[in-house]
Amino acid sequence: MAMSSGPLVAARICAGDGWQLDPAIIGCGPAPKWMRLRVVTRRQGLGGGYDGRPFGIVRSVGGDVPVDYKGIYDEFVNLGKILAARGLAVTIVIIKPPYDTGAMGPFLAGVTAANPSISFHCLPTAEHPPVEDARVPNPPPANSAPARRFHCLPPAEHPPVEAARVSNPQLVTSWPALRLPGHPGGGLLLVVDFLCSVAVDVATELGIPAYCFFTCCAETLAIFLYLPVLHAQSTATFRDMGEELVRVPGISSFPAMHCFKPLMDRHDAVYRAFMRVAPYRCRSQGIIVNTFCSLEPRAADAISVGLCTPPGLPTPPVYCIGPLIKAEEVGVKRGRECLAWLDTQPKASVVFLCFGSRSLFSANQTRELAIGLEASGKSRSDALLPEGFLERTKSTGLIVKSWAPQRDVLAHDEVGAFVTHCGWNSVLETVMAGVPMLTWPLYAEQRVNIVFLEKELGLAVPVEGYDKEVVQADEVASKVSAGREQVLQREWGWGSVRGGVKGHAPRRRPEARAGRDQRMARVGVET
Incomplete structure (x- = not known):
């Protein structure tokens, strides 16, 4: 396999009618x-x-x-x-x-x-x-x-x-x-x-x-x-x-x-x-x-x-050949704290925010994000957050300072929406988990991905101002509170926000998750 940020695959195959990938x-x-x-x-x-x-x-x-x-x-x-x-x-x-x-x-x-x-x-x-x-x-x-x-x-x-x-x-x-x-x-x-x-x-x-x-x-x-x-x-x-x-x-x-x-x-x-x-x-x-x-x-x-x-x-x-979704790493115990915390929350009540491994926010943007989350009633290191933020939001949110197992978090019934940078891996994990998205593209092809997610699939609503220097706190608050409800209540192109593959009958979370596990198993990836 050959990667540029990625790979080449090779197979030794007998000569016959020519080289073809089966x-x-x-x-x-x-x-x-x-x-x-x-x-x-x-x-x-x-x-x-x-x-x-x-x-x-x-x-x-x-x-x-x-x-x-x-x-x-x-x-x-x-x-x-x-x-x-x-x-x-x-x-x-x-x-x-x-x-x-x-x-x-x-x-x-x-x-x-x-x-x-x-x-x-x-x-x-x-x-x-x-x-x-x-x-x-x-x-x-x-x-x-x-x-x-x-x-x-x-x-x-x-x-x-x-x-x-x-x-x-x-x-x-x-x-x-x-x-x-x-x-x-x-x-x-x-x-x-x-x-x-x-x-x-x-x-x-x-x-x-x-x-x-x-x-x-x-x-x-x-x-x-x-x-x-x-x-x-x-x-x-x-x-x-x-x-x-x-x-x-x-x-x-x-x-x-x-x-x-x-x-x-x-x-x-x-x-x-x-x-x-x-x-x-x-x-x-x-x-x-x-x-x-x-x-x-x-x-x-x-x-x-x-x-x-x-x-x-x-x-x-x-x-x-997709979706190629990463299996859980063998022996890795990171992120168990946030999964345990999710177990204590009401169903579909948590807004999950994650922006990939390459995203960087300015101190000003981090503060606006924190203020907006606090104002929304849903919650999200210490030096960049407003004074007293962690104490005030400990009953409504959790800050994961190291590593959050995104695939497992999205599969949790308690997650009702995902604020995402729209990287393709994140999109696939979110679609397979049946979670609606609030889009905040940052780099690469992500701004094109939101057109696909919003116009064709109807699985997302945008966070306005993502293309400006700073997304203001009031926009974060309004989209996380009102946008989540809008996403959950809207009739999507897939029949329901938690529906499965386009054109199939709507499925609720337990059925969607079971179907996802079967699909991942069929492409040979551990679940």
């Missing part, structure tokens, strides 16, 4: 109607069967695992577990980040100890090329703000796709050492993180197939695939377009200002890097997506029939 590798045989692990395009078999124990590789670029991009690492580990359960040996190849807090080693060792079929191999920190080599043609003027920003980028802030590109030679050199003993020669399958899609060149050089693994939703995938078309349609940047609607096949139109922040300026280094690697994704043998077709049928179908593919490029098969 959905049965990922699933557990025939799947129920709710989630068939179907290739959204025409399904093709392996032809030659398996020979021996397949081999997997995952490459990862990005920050130190327990802090930056941890959710993406978790998804690749979950994918690795599923492959390992099917008899594959998986190696996760990580491009060492330019900084190291010392937490990566213990994290990787813990994963390997709990999953002997998953191992890790670290490539050296990639040396970034001169700025001129990292650009695509037609760079911005040398004295422009985008050009100055790019020239001043330290290595840790260069686009991840560039780190993947310059590390390709190291991956080729390391390849012989990564082969399984007793299995010389070819027969490897590469699964690369979407931001590492330039590793498709490595697969071509080695004569093996490459698949891309996309850890976000299918709607976001549609936008990334369609980006070269949008680029050709206009010379304006998304920032300049403001409220003008962006139209992408298979998804609801959205204001340009809601696009991913790194893509707001077409002269930005990240934007240009995404444009540069777009063809690699389409030249892969398939794209694996952490979603399920009944959640995003329009986007999945639009991608599968080529509506999002730029002219002149092939449309790869799409494999919807």
Whole structure:
């Protein structure tokens, strides 16, 4: 598997009618109607069967695992577990980040100890090329703000796709050492993180197939695939377009200002890097997506029939294999305090707030958040909170200062709403738990996710002002108190706020949770 903030998967498969990824590798045989692990395009078999124990590789670029991009690492580990359960040996190849807090080693060792079929191999920190080599043609003027920003980028802030590109030679050199003993020669399958899609060149050089693994939703995938078309349609940047609607096949139109922040300026280094690697994704043998077709049928179908593919490029098969939801860590006792506290609360009375592993709030925003929660009658370190806040709210709220097991918290009957940054992992966990959302997007694709959650699924209401410097306390109070009731009482597109998969009959929490556990078991993830 290959990750940029993520991974590559490899399988040693006999030659037959060609290299194809069999959905049965990922699933557990025939799947129920709710989630068939179907290739959204025409399904093709392996032809030659398996020979021996397949081999997997995952490459990862990005920050130190327990802090930056941890959710993406978790998804690749979950994918690795599923492959390992099917008899594959998986190696996760990580491009060492330019900084190291010392937490990566213990994290990787813990994963390997709990999953002997998953191992890790670290490539050296990639040396970034001169700025001129990292650009695509037609760079911005040398004295422009985008050009100055790019020239001043330290290595840790260069686009991840560039780190993947310059590390390709190291991956080729390391390849012989990564082969399984007793299995010389070819027969490897590469699964690369979407931001590492330039590793498709490595697969071509080695004569093996490459698949891309996309850890976000299918709607976001549609936008990334369609980006070269949008680029050709206009010379304006998304920032300049403001409220003008962006139209992408298979998804609801959205204001340009809601696009991913790194893509707001077409002269930005990240934007240009995404444009540069777009063809690699389409030249892969398939794209694996952490979603399920009944959640995003329009986007999945639009991608599968080529509506999002730029002219002149092939449309790869799409494999919807989600939801990949992290299982409880073996032997981890963190977070038990908050679960015990939830047991003492009335049903659906608790508003849970969590903003992911990379989010940072200013001291001013933290105070406004605390004041708003206190005013709402629902409650949420010490130095940033108003004086006496913890004492005044101890009967109505709980501050978790270390680690909260989000999946287990959301599954609790006592949780009535979730204030979330709309990261895709959080969205999947919330949908599977049947909990309504109050959306507060912060970075990456999260502003696009809220359009999907609010307009198409009707599972969320926004916290107004999230795009301003500070969301005021009165907005927090009004949305947490009134918004929670609005979410709970509204008739949603799924039949009920605690309904299951779209189009199915409404289900209340016990049934929804039981269905969720069955679904997770069917994709091979512990519950």
